[in-house]
Amino acid sequence: MEIRAKKSFGQNFLKDHAILKTIANTFEVEENDLIIEIGPGKGALTRYLQEKNCDVLAYEIDIRMQNILSNLKKNVTVIYEDFLNRDIINDIKKEYNHIYVIANIPYYITTPIIEKIIRSELVINGMTLLVQKEVAERFIASPGTKSYGYFTAYLNYYYNIEKICNVKNTAFDPVPKVDSAVVLFTTKEPLKINSEDFLFNFMKNSFQFKRKNLRNNLKQYNNLNKIESILIKKGFSLQSRAENLSIEDFVDIVNQLTEE
Numbered sequence: 001m002e003i004r005a006k007k008s009f010g011q012n013f014l015k016d017h018a019i020l021k022t023i024a025n026t027f028e029v030e031e032n033d034l035i036i037e038i039g040p041g042k043g044a045l046t047r048y049l050q051e052k053n054c055d056v057l058a059y060e061i062d063i064r065m066q067n068i069l070s071n072l073k074k075n076v077t078v079i080y081e082d083f084l085n086r087d088i089i090n091d092i093k094k095e096y097n098h099i100y101v102i103a104n105i106p107y108y109i110t111t112p113i114i115e116k117i118i119r120s121e122l123v124i125n126g127m128t129l130l131v132q133k134e135v136a137e138r139f140i141a142s143p144g145t146k147s148y149g150y151f152t153a154y155l156n157y158y159y160n161i162e163k164i165c166n167v168k169n170t171a172f173d174p175v176p177k178v179d180s181a182v183v184l185f186t187t188k189e190p191l192k193i194n195s196e197d198f199l200f201n202f203m204k205n206s207f208q209f210k211r212k213n214l215r216n217n218l219k220q221y222n223n224l225n226k227i228e229s230i231l232i233k234k235g236f237s238l239q240s241r242a243e244n245l246s247i248e249d250f251v252d253i254v255n256q257l258t259e260e
Contacts, residue, residue: 012176013172013174019167022182025048026126026182026184029052029054030097030098031053033096033099035056036057036058036088037049037056037101038101039104039105040078043065043069045102046058047072050075055076060078061081065080079091083113089122098125099125100124100127105130118158125186129183130180131181132179132180133179133180136183137181138152139151140183143243145243149210150203150204150206150207154200154247157251160188161183161184166179193251199250199254206245206250210242213238214239230257
């Protein structure tokens with residue numbers, strides 16, 4: 001029986017085998033590694049991942065897929081539940097050398113999925129995600145560009161990000177209205193920060209109103225003079241917009257504001 005895609009699950013099944021192979025082969029995995037896949041659907045990508053000779057842990061919300069996914073190899077475990085409701089660390093039953101996330105994720109919950117992975121405190125060595133092209137452009141945006149915003153800077157705190165390739169909408173069934181892109185996230189050396197909570201709050205405030213400058217967005221801070229002096233040393237001012245600052249700039253500013 002043909003299983004039709006459900007809009008409520010954001011399902012668009014990737015059918016281009018060249019793209020599926022590209023996604024599956026982005027990392028050199030070893031026997032004692034783990035691949036996490038979110039939203040395997042009918043298992044098109046999973047069938048390539050299961051050949052990697054490592055464990056695969058997949059999360060599928062659509063229980064209609066059970067009959068299809070039950071034919072996968074023994075190294076694949078499928079949990080039929082909403083990934084956002086799971087305790088990932090508790091789901092992983094053994095120690096692995098490396099953990100990777102490789103998935104064609106539902107576009108309407110792209111940001112919550114990535115945030116959950118980061119907040120889980122699971123040590124992820126890298127991610128390959130197929131996402132909406134416009135979202136991919138935001139992920140890889142450079143400071144000073146229109147697409148650069150809070151979430152870009154936030155992701156850059158954890159990962160080096162690059163686009164692998166664009167994917168036309170005709171590579172999917174059903175055909176979505178938008179094109180897609182494959183994005184590679186590789187874990188970077190942690191930036192030294194005095195307070196992550198302060199950093200992310202400061203960044204959120206800085207980007208609060210994208211068209212306003214830092215003076216307007218940070219007016220609740222009572223040390224604006226100190227903030228401005230730090231900005232001036234870095235070639236900016238309170239007249240600058242948050243989109244001009246890199247994650248390294250934000251980290252440096254916050255470290256100076258929170259130094260003892």
